Amino acid sequence: MPFRLAPDATFREALAAADRPLAGMWVCSGSPLVAEICAGSGLDWLLVDAEHSPNGLESILAQLQAVNGYPVTTLVRPPANDTVLIKQYLDLGVQNLLVPMVNTAAEAAAAVAATRYPPHGVRGVGSALARAARWNRIPDYLARAGETISVTVQIESTAAVDAVEDILAVDGVDSIFLGPSDLAASMGLLGEQEHPDVRDAVERCLRAARAAGTPAGVNAFRPDAARGYLEAGASFILVGADVALLARGSEALAAEYTAGGSTGGAPAGY
Template sequence: MPIQLKPTFRDTLTERVLSDDGRPLAGMWVNSGSPLVAEICAGSGLDVLFVDMEHGPNGIERVLPQLQAIAGYPPGVVVRLPGLLAVMIKQVLDLGAQNLLIPMIDTAEQARAAVRAVRYPPRGIRGIGSALARSGRWGRVENYLADGDDHVSLMVQVESTEGVRNAAEIAAVDGVDGVLVGPSDLAASMGLIGQQTHPDVTGAVLRTVEAVRGVGKAVGVNAFDPALADHYMSAGAHFVLVGADVVLLARGSEALAERFAPTTG
């Protein structure tokens, strides 16, 4: 029997933020590689989860059970690839990921290459295999191939001084649904490694937010500092990633140790 896929993150942004000026969406990273942790986070009430293949122990085999664990819960789920890797993009899409984030995008040409990787021919280079894969639910999603673009959304990550300069051109690429600004790598590219809250870094982030909004696309920011997250939301970010599962576990366990097992001597 026919199966309906969940709306894409693009659809969520359009419905809840871009069309009616609703509140910015709040999300978090899932870096642990654990389906159990992913499911716990999925029930938290946050709007979106980003499963991270770039900086976490998440290979193809680990991503699939996390997608399955999150599927029964309201949040959208975006998978961040390790880079602009067309073969891996095809594999992750066939796992059933509907929303992808490609990191380290510096130019409009790189953004166009990312778009080609997520689209079927003749508009792109994605291989045809939905009848064999979870993406088309093994042939149970009607017209999956013909409607393939409707089932996939693409975000790209701007996280360098070059990317900031080209932000408007990157965002304007047809098929790019939004931009995520990465202050950590941006700070490093500015010679300010580890200083995400430096005024020069936050200024570059805000310029990027303005540039992306100027071409009518969604823009998000990575900001674990609550005050800075509030600032970026007030400045026009459509979504903000405010934490990560592994960071919450690290800081939470440290707080327990400080309270109940303080170091002496």
């Protein structure tokens, strides 16, 4: 039985169709059940993280299956800009990648090449074995796979900020995403992701993206920071994380009903 080409719309298509900035959250627990709860929240998109979270191939697959059919777009962040990992993620059926720590145009081009079959890239061919092609049930998948994939690259260092115009010019980069926490660290401002110099660097990238006609997003958990970046032109934003919501919510219960409660204090970053 043949299947249609793309099981879901790409993040590129979701951004193009939106009449407002898209709001999303991190999914970091590794739990398909938690991912499914988040998928039904009404948010526009989810980011399943494998850079700083306990997610391997099996748990990513289970989460993709759990959120399938919900009205939400799912991105996955690999732990590195690695051709082999990206190949495995794509074969699992990941359609939307957020590639971390992209510092140069060459690194951005490498990320795009990892998502394309030869002669346009270096993705290994294994569609008969892959969920992405529904085990060769999607007609012409090899010829049209690029239509099913979007690439967002993460700008999170001073080097990346300096190279942002060149990164935006790379064919196949569908959007950029600003990471203020790592950017702050690279500026010698560890834990100060809302420092004015960090904000200025983020807003410089937002302006560059707007000039290039490329959507740009930002990670911002504090509502005032999120609103500020939206006013500065962000097309999409991450405003929370499953694990952070559970941590803060459980601390609030402890503070209300026990003598001690959490002694962790306010988080230094996100």
